[in-house]
Amino acid sequence: MARPRPATFDKRKTVAENRRARFDYFIETTYEAGIALTGTEVKSLRFGEGSIAESYAEVKDEEVWLVNANIPEFSHGNRYNHEPKRPRKLLLNMREINKMHGAVAREGMTLVPLSIYFNSRGRAKVELALAKGKKAHDKRDTIKERDWKREQQRLLRDRG
Template sequence: MAPKKEDPNSKIVAQNRRARFDFFLTETFEAGIALRGTEVKSLRDGKGNIQESYAEAKNGEVWLINAYIPEYQSKMPFGHEERRPRKLLLHKREITKMSDAMNKKGFTLVPIKLYFNERGIAKLELAIAEGKKKGDKREAVKARDWQRDKARILRDFG
């Protein structure tokens, strides 16, 4: 699978920045989301949070659990539940790949970012991830600090 270029027309609504620190991301997928009208309007306003959310594969379907999309502020009589499970739209082979990975010990499905693509459709970038241990996190911090210091040294003396 070739790496995708970032599209300048896509609008990122929510990002899970902590995911790359807490998990080893092995494979990413792009999924559509089954949303209600007020949820789409709320996301277009830039509101939404996927920090504490995760995805779960059950009965041949994948669900986004605990994603926060606030109610749209209008006089509409029908709203939506803010943290309801939302169905993710994926191909069957992607779903089987995800459920096989979930059956392995220590793997989970982590949402990376929620955005609108160039056609204006809400998409979720999802990754199969393995949890990092404390030592792995320390190593990541050391590597990041060293890269920052190295860049500073090269800039000042190079």
């Protein structure tokens, strides 16, 4: 029997974060996925380089791929360097892949990477979310809510 997963992932060092994703999408569920990387990609990530701002994930032939994530070439990589925007395979259980595939196909959801980080064992991981896109009025509501929370904090700080 499989060991239950913790509610939050044990993040140790966050390399890249997609802050825009939480504004543009309603996040339904999150998954922790490993990434199949080459040596120079790992070295670039350890130096804190990398971006997932325009990236997304897709399910192809019972595999999940991270598309359009930018991990720049390693400065000392010479001829063994990698291609910066190549598709990278994400490592997930078959059950998780099937859930994602069903949600994307039937419910019109999107697979959005939220962050790339190194866990406590030093492995590179991606926090992947099943998300539904927000409409313009939903985004306006989010902005109003954020501004109201900020105003509440300001009022409490001034009176307290």
